[in-house]
Amino acid sequence: MIGITLKQLRYFDSLARHGHFGKAADACAISQPALSMQIKELEESLNTVLVERGPRRVRLTTVGRELSVRAREILRSVDELGELTRASHGRLTGQLRIGVIPTIAPYLLPSILGHLSRLYPDVDVHVRETMTSNLLQELADGRIDTAVVALPVSEPTLTEVALFQENFVLVRPETDRNKPIPDRDMLREMRLLLLEEGHCFRDQALSFCNFQTTLPRETLDATSLSTLVQMVGAGIGVTLIPEMAVEVETRSASVSIDHFSEPQPSRTVGMIWRKSSPLAQQYLELSEFIRETANKFRADNLN
Numbered sequence: 355m356i357g358i359t360l361k362q363l364r365y366f367d368s369l370a371r372h373g374h375f376g377k378a379a380d381a382c383a384i385s386q387p388a389l390s391m392q393i394k395e396l397e398e399s400l401n402t403v404l405v406e407r408g409p410r411r412v413r414l415t416t417v418g419r420e421l422s423v424r425a426r427e428i429l430r431s432v433d434e435l436g437e438l439t440r441a442s443h444g445r446l447t448g449q450l451r452i453g454v455i456p457t458i459a460p461y462l463l464p465s466i467l468g469h470l471s472r473l474y475p476d477v478d479v480h481v482r483e484t485m486t487s488n489l490l491q492e493l494a495d496g497r498i499d500t501a502v503v504a505l506p507v508s509e510p511t512l513t514e515v516a517l518f519q520e521n522f523v524l525v526r527p528e529t530d531r532n533k534p535i536p537d538r539d540m541l542r543e544m545r546l547l548l549l550e551e552g553h554c555f556r557d558q559a560l561s562f563c564n565f566q567t568t569l570p571r572e573t574l575d576a577t578s579l580s581t582l583v584q585m586v587g588a589g590i591g592v593t594l595i596p597e598m599a600v601e602v603e604t605r606s607a608s609v610s611i612d613h614f615s616e617p618q619p620s621r622t623v624g625m626i627w628r629k630s631s632p633l634a635q636q637y638l639e640l641s642e643f644i645r646e647t648a649n650k651f652r653a654d655n656l657n
Contacts, residue, residue: 360432362396363425365389366404370422373411430496437632446636447476453489453501454481457555457579458623461598462502465651466644473643486554493628500637502644504554505624512626513634517645518652522559522594522619524612525586531610536592538563545591547582550575555621559594562619583607594619601655623648 368378369389379386397404404418414422454463463481470479482489482498489501490509505514524535536544541563549556576582580603582593587607595603600611625641627634 358396358399360429362392362399363429365392366396367422367425367429369393369405369412370414370418370425373413375412426495433496434630434632446474446633446640449478449480450474450500451480451482451498453492453498453503454483455486455489455501455503455554456483457504457549457553457596457599458502459483461596461602462648462651466647469647470643485552487552493626496628499631499633500625500627500640502623502625504558505622505626507626509626511629513629513637514624514626515638515641516622516624517641518648519620519622520596520598520652521613522562522596522621523600524614525583525593525595525604525609526612527586527589527592528608528610529589530592535612535614537615541592547585547591547593548575549579549582550577555596558619558621562594579603583609596621598652598655 365378365382365384368381369375372378372381375386375390375393379389382389393405400417400421402417403415404421406413406415459481467479467481470477482492484492486503486507489498489503490507490512492498493501493512502517505516507514526533546559546563548559576585579595579599583595583603584607585591586593587609604611625637625644627637631637
């Protein structure tokens with residue numbers, strides 16, 4: 355029997371993800387020499403070279419790439435064995451790794467996390483904020499347990515549960531406050547500020563404005579809603595933001611907020627997790643808690 359260990363597979367998986375011994379070691383909270391030694395022992399056990407070592411990055415060999423896929427499957431299965439034990443407790447315990455997209459995390463998380471610690475005192479919550487595409491990959495790899503995103507994600511291996519529907523609002527410079535609210539046709543002729551490529555909120559805004567292919571010359575990109583609002587306040591253009599972001603992002607900006615006429619642009623916020631997870635029932639209960647907390651937050655802040 356080949357003498358490889360789960361520790362070696364986890365270290366190799368980290369190296370495959372980061373492509374760098376130092377970064378992989380940091381992610382595993384060990385020293386670089388220790389990780390390098392474990393990778394070397396793994397290669398000796400398999401009697402093959404898994405990585406091509408370079409001065410700045412490492413590259414996986416053909417065998418290394420195949421092992422990387424198999425290792426992730428093994429590690430995910432091992433993690434689900436642990437979830438079986440946690441599921442037997444009847445309620446969430448231990449570590450909960452939850453992902454949230456950037457256009458939700460800063461606004462909803464403070465309310466959710468405070469209540470979550472009281473309802474689930476035995477849960478150690480770890481939050482991962484990144485774009486939807488990254489969260490989907492990390493869910494598939496077992497690096498996070500569940501995520502709050504905009505639906506649908508249309509991934510057959512995942513369960514999707516809708517939490518609430520949220521409208522988008524128009525942010526304009528304060529000097530435009532009394533001007534007529536533009537419709538989607540008028541927005542296409544304006545300097546529309548959007549999040550950079552990769553954010554699902556960008557795609558939702560473009561869909562509302564009915565941009566079919568390339569963007570107009572006057573469209574500018576930003577990395578956060580905060581930057582967008584500040585740019586609007588400086589008179590550079592207009593933008594759309596979700597209702598939950600209004601209070602936080604507009605408090606220090608000279609902007610006006612307007613609601614579109616029906617049908618208003620909106621998104622469905624939901625929670626997703628792997629269908630294969632033994633903790634599916636616990637995640638469903640968690641989604642009910644998040645729905646109730648989010649609706650209370652929205653009622654307190656949007657009325």
